[in-house]
Amino acid sequence: MATPKAIIAHRFGFGPRDGKLPLYPPASRLDKPDRMLKTFAAQGSADAFAWLVEIRKISDAAAGGDNAARKQRQAALAEASRRALVNARLELARAVQSDDSYRERLVRFWADHFTVVARRTLQRPLMTPFADDVARGHLAGSFAGMLRAATTHPVMLGYLDQTGSVGPQSQFGQRRKRGLNENLARELLELHTLGIEGGYTQTDVRQAALLLTGLSANDTDGTVYLPNRAEPGAETILGKSYGGNRKARIDDIYQFLDDLAVHPATARHMAWKLAVHFVSDTPDPALVADLAAIWRRTDGNLLAVSTALTEHPAAQKPDQEKARQPFDYIVAALRALGTSGAQIMDWKDPVLRRTALRPMTAMGQTWQQPNGPDGWEEAFDRWITPQALATRIDWAMQMPRRLRDKLPDARKFVDLALGDLADDQLIRLVGRAETNVEGVGLVLASPQFNRR
Amino acid sequence: MTQHLNRRGFLRGGLALGCSAAAFPLISHATFAAAPFDHRLIVVILRGAMDGLDVIRPVGDRNFRQLRPELGQGEGPALDNFWQLHPGLSGLMPLWQAGELGFVQAVSTPYRDQRSHFDGQDMLEAGTAMDSPPEFRRDGWMNRLLAGLPGARSETAFAVGREALPILSGPAPAQRWAPETEMRVSPQARRLLEQLYEADPPFHSAAGTALELTEMLNDLEPMDPAGESEAMMAPPPMMGLPEPEKANAEVSAFAAFAAARLREDTRIVALSLAGWDTHAGQDNAIRRPLARLEQLILELKAGLGPVWNKTAFIAMTEFGRTVRQNGTKGTDHGTGGAMITAGGAIRGGRVLGQWPGLGDSDLYAGRDLTPTGDVRAVAAWVIHGLMGIDKGALQNGVFPGLDMGTNPGIV
Numbered sequence: 001m002a003t004p005k006a007i008i009a010h011r012f013g014f015g016p017r018d019g020k021l022p023l024y025p026p027a028s029r030l031d032k033p034d035r036m037l038k039t040f041a042a043q044g045s046a047d048a049f050a051w052l053v054e055i056r057k058i059s060d061a062a063a064g065g066d067n068a069a070r071k072q073r074q075a076a077l078a079e080a081s082r083r084a085l086v087n088a089r090l091e092l093a094r095a096v097q098s099d100d101s102y103r104e105r106l107v108r109f110w111a112d113h114f115t116v117v118a119r120r121t122l123q124r125p126l127m128t129p130f131a132d133d134v135a136r137g138h139l140a141g142s143f144a145g146m147l148r149a150a151t152t153h154p155v156m157l158g159y160l161d162q163t164g165s166v167g168p169q170s171q172f173g174q175r176r177k178r179g180l181n182e183n184l185a186r187e188l189l190e191l192h193t194l195g196i197e198g199g200y201t202q203t204d205v206r207q208a209a210l211l212l213t214g215l216s217a218n219d220t221d222g223t224v225y226l227p228n229r230a231e232p233g234a235e236t237i238l239g240k241s242y243g244g245n246r247k248a249r250i251d252d253i254y255q256f257l258d259d260l261a262v263h264p265a266t267a268r269h270m271a272w273k274l275a276v277h278f279v280s281d282t283p284d285p286a287l288v289a290d291l292a293a294i295w296r297r298t299d300g301n302l303l304a305v306s307t308a309l310t311e312h313p314a315a316q317k318p319d320q321e322k323a324r325q326p327f328d329y330i331v332a333a334l335r336a337l338g339t340s341g342a343q344i345m346d347w348k349d350p351v352l353r354r355t356a357l358r359p360m361t362a363m364g365q366t367w368q369q370p371n372g373p374d375g376w377e378e379a380f381d382r383w384i385t386p387q388a389l390a391t392r393i394d395w396a397m398q399m400p401r402r403l404r405d406k407l408p409d410a411r412k413f414v415d416l417a418l419g420d421l422a423d424d425q426l427i428r429l430v431g432r433a434e435t436n437v438e439g440v441g442l443v444l445a446s447p448q449f450n451r452r
Numbered sequence: 453m454t455q456h457l458n459r460r461g462f463l464r465g466g467l468a469l470g471c472s473a474a475a476f477p478l479i480s481h482a483t484f485a486a487a488p489f490d491h492r493l494i495v496v497i498l499r500g501a502m503d504g505l506d507v508i509r510p511v512g513d514r515n516f517r518q519l520r521p522e523l524g525q526g527e528g529p530a531l532d533n534f535w536q537l538h539p540g541l542s543g544l545m546p547l548w549q550a551g552e553l554g555f556v557q558a559v560s561t562p563y564r565d566q567r568s569h570f571d572g573q574d575m576l577e578a579g580t581a582m583d584s585p586p587e588f589r590r591d592g593w594m595n596r597l598l599a600g601l602p603g604a605r606s607e608t609a610f611a612v613g614r615e616a617l618p619i620l621s622g623p624a625p626a627q628r629w630a631p632e633t634e635m636r637v638s639p640q641a642r643r644l645l646e647q648l649y650e651a652d653p654p655f656h657s658a659a660g661t662a663l664e665l666t667e668m669l670n671d672l673e674p675m676d677p678a679g680e681s682e683a684m685m686a687p688p689p690m691m692g693l694p695e696p697e698k699a700n701a702e703v704s705a706f707a708a709f710a711a712a713r714l715r716e717d718t719r720i721v722a723l724s725l726a727g728w729d730t731h732a733g734q735d736n737a738i739r740r741p742l743a744r745l746e747q748l749i750l751e752l753k754a755g756l757g758p759v760w761n762k763t764a765f766i767a768m769t770e771f772g773r774t775v776r777q778n779g780t781k782g783t784d785h786g787t788g789g790a791m792i793t794a795g796g797a798i799r800g801g802r803v804l805g806q807w808p809g810l811g812d813s814d815l816y817a818g819r820d821l822t823p824t825g826d827v828r829a830v831a832a833w834v835i836h837g838l839m840g841i842d843k844g845a846l847q848n849g850v851f852p853g854l855d856m857g858t859n860p861g862i863v
Contacts, residue, residue, distance in 0.1 A: 005608055014591075039600075124851065135578070161731045161732055161780060164731075164732050164778075164779060164780030165779060165780075166779050167713055168779075173779070178779035178780075180778065180779060180786070181731055181732070181778055181779060181780055181782075181784065182784055183731055183784070186567070186568070186785075190566075190570075191566055194573060196566070196568060196570075201565075202566065202567070202817075241639045262538050282632055291676035293711050361614070362614070362630070362632070362633060364614050372500075372569060372729075373568070374569075374570050379619070380654065381654065381754070384655060384658070385628055385658055386627070386628065386657075386660075386661035386662035386665060387614070387628065387629050387630050387633045387662065387665075388665075389655065390633050390634070390635035390662035390666060391633060391634075391635075391657040391660055392657075393635055393637060393645065393662075394634050394635050394637075395657070397637055397641065398636060399637060405717040425648070425651070426648065429644045429647055429648050432644060433640070433641065433644060434638065434640045436639070438644075442641065442644055442645065445645060446648055447648070447649065447655045
């Protein structure tokens with residue numbers, strides 16, 4: 001019989017580590033310091049951008065035909081890939097080592113909610129700093145704070161083309177014949193806040209894009225506000241007027257973002273999205289309604305909403321309706337196998353690739369490369385396909401013996417990995433495996449371990 | 453041979469679960485019936501909104517160059533005295549000359565005004581209209597097509613690649629596979645897995661199909677243990693540097709796998725090519741997706757051999773892009789776009805579609821190419837010509853509420 005504690009540890013975390021379930025309720029540590037961020041510290045945004053500035057100089061020289069600079073640029077591309085790999089390793093180590101794994105799951109949720117994707121190799125080292133700044137930094141704060149951090153982050157401004165958007169009637173727009181790019185405004189409304197059914201129109205998108213003009217970024221200075229690119233005059237979005245006859249200023253954009261963060265449509269959209277991600281592809285309407293109510297009552301306090309999610313009766317039911325996404329699956333398997341964060345830090349690059357990154361791709365989730373700004377899909381049948389399940393089974397059967405010289409006895413491993421989520425049938429079948437390796441593989445390939 | 457029989461058991465369970473057991477009788481490899489028709493249909497979703505005006509350029513329209521002074525710098529081959537092909541597809545000119553390549557301009561789905569990739573693609577793949585009942589929106593139109601084909605079975609249709617392809621998802625069984633997948637399991641572990649999954653239908657179904665497919669592929673090309681371990685050590689493509697090569701290898705694998713399946717029992721293939729969302733620096737950004745599209749078509753033709761003559765290939769995208777270039781030498785989300793058709797079964801060498809013009813008053817919402825035709829009608833006429841499915845079934849069952857209009861004579 002599955003106990004609530006085990007269900008919660010799988011649903012809101014990555015399951016037990018080395019057989020041990022967390023000692024605290026999942027949300028109880030969210031307002032404490034982020035220990036994994038310190039233990040496995042990644043390069044910050046400022047340093048990542050400073051490096052890009054150096055590389056930009058080399059690129060300019062290379063474009064000018066300087067042969068030595070061309071070689072340096074090739075080396076810089078390799079270095080960017082190496083840095084991205086270091087970041088992947090750190091993020092994996094954090095998730096595997098953490099005893100606060102609801103935080104790690106929420107990091108993935110929010111980083112996915114505010115998806116950014118590197119379009120070029122040189123941008124790859126920026127993805128983890130973005131997630132650290134936006135998701136980790138605001139998990140237990142207000143959504144308004146997280147929204148502001150995401151929307152004004154130089155990585156987001158680059159990804160959704162805001163850096164090239166200019167008010168057509170602005171000084172700069174008139175002089176240089178430059179114009180508007182709606183991309184950020186559209187995704188801000190559709191994906192990040194109100195949702196597609198949030199009741200906005202194409203006019204609202206256009207007006208929001210006009211309001212956002214002036215907000216830009218470059219590698220040297222990070223986020224900047226350039227009033228000479230801002231469209232003059234007021235914009236009206238969702239019936240409210242922003243800006244006015246005074247000089248354009250970034251505070252008008254902040255005010256707009258703050259309003260979006262607490263809009264009832266945002267509350268509903270985010271409540272639904274959290275419930276879908278953590279509990280069910282078709283969540284109990286009461287769960288969504290209750291979370292949305294808490295969102296509205298607390299003006300989008302993420303600690304309150306995240307806590308309520310784990311404590312809601314609809315989130316306690318024993319049915320494991322969700323499929324673990326590939327990253328979560330590999331993290332959970334490594335935790336069950338007793339791999340430590342420190343060991344992951346010591347893996348050679350090829351081991352990291354064949355253990356985590358390549359299998360994730362084959363399971364349908366290339367690390368930090370979702371298809372578009374809507375991030376990863378949620379539907380169960382998106383993840384449990386013939387090809388993805390084949391890869392999970394292959395991983396379960398082949399990987400554990402490469403990771404550990406001596407695997408635990410499979411009959412004990414059922415308990416380490418699943419605790420009381422393992423049913424009698426699974427325990428019986430594991431006992432009938434021809435080899436211990438296959439017994440361990442059977443546990444990791446089981447529906448119980450692939451669901452949550 | 454227990455292993456063999458076991459696989460059958462797996463497969464049978466898997467298919468039974470597709471909640472359409474009555475329409476799709478249980479089958480095994482041995483009892484696969486011949487497909488109900490002999491032609492081949494390949495549908496490619498171009499994700500990200502391909503700029504139809506840059507790919508098939510209306511250079512004969514006097515407004516065209518003014519609207520896009522800095523786009524489309526390189527000249528491409530002339531298709532006639534009005535249309536010019538993007539130079540990135542010039543490798544397809546022999547097909548154009550042979551009548552095996554055609555285009556349809558100024559078409560769109562019924563999707564309007566919101567200009568969201570995701571909703572646009574959802575509607576493109578669902579094959580629905582803005583007011584279609586919700587039950588049609590959940591499934592892909594190719595799945596409904598499949599459901600209506602007498603004698604269709606899971607092997608009839610394939611979604612190729614790792615990405616989700618909602619166009620083929622739904623109750624009618626279709627298969628999906630990324631060509632490089634492996635599943636190394638001993639016969640005993642296989643038996644135990646089967647029992648383990650028995651009580652969990654989605655797992656049972658997925659594993660059964662996976663087993664069938666890995667074995668088919670093994671028949672296709674014998675396993676090479678040395679090559680396998682080397683592949684495990686190779687850096688993952690996305691982490692490596694030369695991205696164009698990665699694209700090439702992936703497209704080649706798609707084309708080879710699809711062609712191999714289509715040479716046998718498979719009749720319908722769906723896949724997708726992403727990368728068309730050219731908001732900035734379009735001249736540069738569109739090159740790679742065009743190269744991949746060109747490579748896909750050429751390698752499918754080569755791989756299909758004589759079967760190419762029975763094949764219709766359709767590429768479609770969620771919507772077109774703005775008629776004017778934007779402030780970043782790119783284009784934003786628009787409405788009317790273009791479709792690409794190819795294959796020995798089509799009558800190509802023509803740019804079809806009623807040209808709406810590019811004057812200010814010709815544009816949709818003052819910014820987009822006005823759609824004069826429906827993407828779904830083009831697909832429906834191709835299917836009608838290719839498979840002999842009647843108009844009623846296409847207009848009511850596959851594409852609910854569609855008016856197919858007059859036959860453009862593509863097939």
